[in-house]
Amino acid sequence: MALTLLILGLALGTYLLRLLPLTALSRVTLPTWAQDWLSLVPGAVLAASLAQALLVQGERLALSWRNPYLLAAIPAFLVAWRTRNVVWTMLAGMAAYALVGHVFP
Amino acid sequence: MPLTLSVAPFGLAYGAIAGQHMAFWQAQLMSLTVFAGTAQFIAASMIAQGAAYLPILLTGILINMRLVLMSAALTPHVKGAPRRLYPLMAHLLADESFAVSMAEFSRRPADPWFYIGSGLAIFVPWQLVTAAGAALGAGLPTGWGLEYALPGSLICLLFLLVRDRRAMWVSLLAAALSLLLRPLVSGTWSTMAATLIAASLGVTWKRWPSRS
Numbered sequence: 001m002a003l004t005l006l007i008l009g010l011a012l013g014t015y016l017l018r019l020l021p022l023t024a025l026s027r028v029t030l031p032t033w034a035q036d037w038l039s040l041v042p043g044a045v046l047a048a049s050l051a052q053a054l055l056v057q058g059e060r061l062a063l064s065w066r067n068p069y070l071l072a073a074i075p076a077f078l079v080a081w082r083t084r085n086v087v088w089t090m091l092a093g094m095a096a097y098a099l100v101g102h103v104f105p
Numbered sequence: 106m107p108l109t110l111s112v113a114p115f116g117l118a119y120g121a122i123a124g125q126h127m128a129f130w131q132a133q134l135m136s137l138t139v140f141a142g143t144a145q146f147i148a149a150s151m152i153a154q155g156a157a158y159l160p161i162l163l164t165g166i167l168i169n170m171r172l173v174l175m176s177a178a179l180t181p182h183v184k185g186a187p188r189r190l191y192p193l194m195a196h197l198l199a200d201e202s203f204a205v206s207m208a209e210f211s212r213r214p215a216d217p218w219f220y221i222g223s224g225l226a227i228f229v230p231w232q233l234v235t236a237a238g239a240a241l242g243a244g245l246p247t248g249w250g251l252e253y254a255l256p257g258s259l260i261c262l263l264f265l266l267v268r269d270r271r272a273m274w275v276s277l278l279a280a281a282l283s284l285l286l287r288p289l290v291s292g293t294w295s296t297m298a299a300t301l302i303a304a305s306l307g308v309t310w311k312r313w314p315s316r317s
Contacts (some may be wrong), residue, residue, distance in 0.1 A: 003127055004134070006158045010148060011138030013166045019195035021176035022183075030174065033308050038171045039276050040304040042143050043266045045168055046279070047276035048283035049150055049304075050259040054286060072253055073260060080261040086114040087229040089264075093257025096251030101250070 066104055072096035109230045111201060115142045116231050118258040120238020123149040125251065135233040139227060140199065144168045144264065150255050151296075158292050163207045167300065171304050175203045179220070186217035197224025271310055279303035 030038075054069045055062055065071070076093035083089065119142065123132035126149060135145055144165040151161045176198055183194060194217065202224040209219055245251050267273050282299035290298050 002158060003131060003152070007131060007135045008138065009162050010135070010165045012146065013162070013231065014139050014141055014144065014169045014172065015196060017166070017169050017172045017174050017265060018198045019192065021173050022180050022195050023191055035174055037304050037308045040272060040307045041170065041300060042168050043272050043276045044279035044300040044303045044307075045147055045296065046259055046266060047165060047265045047280040048145070048148055048299045050135070050256060050263060051283050052154060052223075052278035052287075052296060053150065053256045054261060056287065059288075061284065069253070069256060072250075076253075076257045076260045077264075080264040084261070084265060086118045086258050086261045086265075089261035090118050090254050090257035091264060093253040093260065097253035098250035098251070101282065 053069055068100040068104065071100045109226050112142070112227055113234045114315045115146075115262075116234030117181050117224055117238040117241070118254065119145050119149060120235040120240070121242035121245075121251075122146070122153065122238075122255050122258065123235070124239030124242030126153045126171070129236075129243060132239045133232070133236055136232055140196065140231065141169050141172070142200075142231075143262065143266075146258065150259065153255055160297055164297050164300075167297065172198055174300070175200075179203060179206065182206070182215035183217040183220055185215070190217060190221070194221060194224070197221060197228055199224065199227050201227050274310070275307035278306065 008043040014058075054073055055067070057067065057069070062070075072093050075096040076089050080089040114135075115279060117138075123135065123145070130148075135148065139145055139148075148165050149159055151164065172179040176195065179198065186194065197220075202220065205223045209223075210216075221258060242251070242254065248275065267276050278300045279302075282302055283295045286295040286298050289295075
């Protein structure tokens with residue numbers, strides 16, 4: 001239930017962001033620095049989120065080279081760089097992660 | 106249509122992740138009502154990491170704030186459309202439909218129906234591929250490295266989004282700050298705090314003329 005409300009809240013907020021400039025605020029222009037700032041936000045969120053996903057295990061920082069999430073990131077980065085395809089990158093990461101799990105159980 | 110095919114990998118990946126952490130209909134509800142790939146990804150990943158709902162909501166809105174810019178840029182081109190189409194046109198605004206329409210309107214007279222068509226050419230396949238991804242994600246057994254679906258896709262999205270050196274430094278800074286701030290700011294607020302700081306420093310960086 002709470003999750004459904006979260007989804008609908010995000011939907012409502014996103015819809016207003018799409019609709020308001022089209023209808024009510026069509027004459028408002030944002031300053032260049034604000035546009036610039038907004039363009040940097042998605043990459044920063046993704047990177048911060050990725051850092052948490054790779055390096056935080058059970059509320060602790062896991063900087064060890066035996067961290068399987070970190071090891072699997074190496075092939076995933078290479079595939080992302082070569083293919084720029086999300087599905088291939090995801091599969092490479094999954095395969096590497098499963099493999100690492102067998103090598104260092 | 107290449108536009109339609111371009112959303113397939115993202116939709117599959119989002120569906121595969123969301124399908125593991127919420128009900129199928131909730132994953133699909135998000136595709137129908139939020140209809141914004143990066144925000145859906147981040148919301149699903151934060152849910153997977155057990156974040157509180159308020160930071161998830163605010164982070165999602167923060168990512169989608171760039172829609173304001175796109176909406177404002179599109180407005181003069183669709184002024185001729187009937188008012189009753191505005192709610193529909195707003196919902197179909199996405200990176201892909203925006204890019205294709207702006208390219209078209211720079212060459213030919215603006216046509217709201219072209220924009221609506223390009224929006225539907227994204228919206229409909231997005232629903233289909235995210236549903237397919239959610240079915241796959243829920244169906245795969247554990248032990249297939251499914252825990253890595255999320256970090257794996259984030260790695261690729263990062264490659265696609267970060268196009269210049271400044272964006273790369275801002276992203277690295279955000280990543281480092283989010284880890285450093287973790288003990289200070291409770292839970293997932295650190296992602297948001299790190300983003301705000303890193304993006305702000307990134308803006309000032311551009312003002313130094315010798316760098317680029």
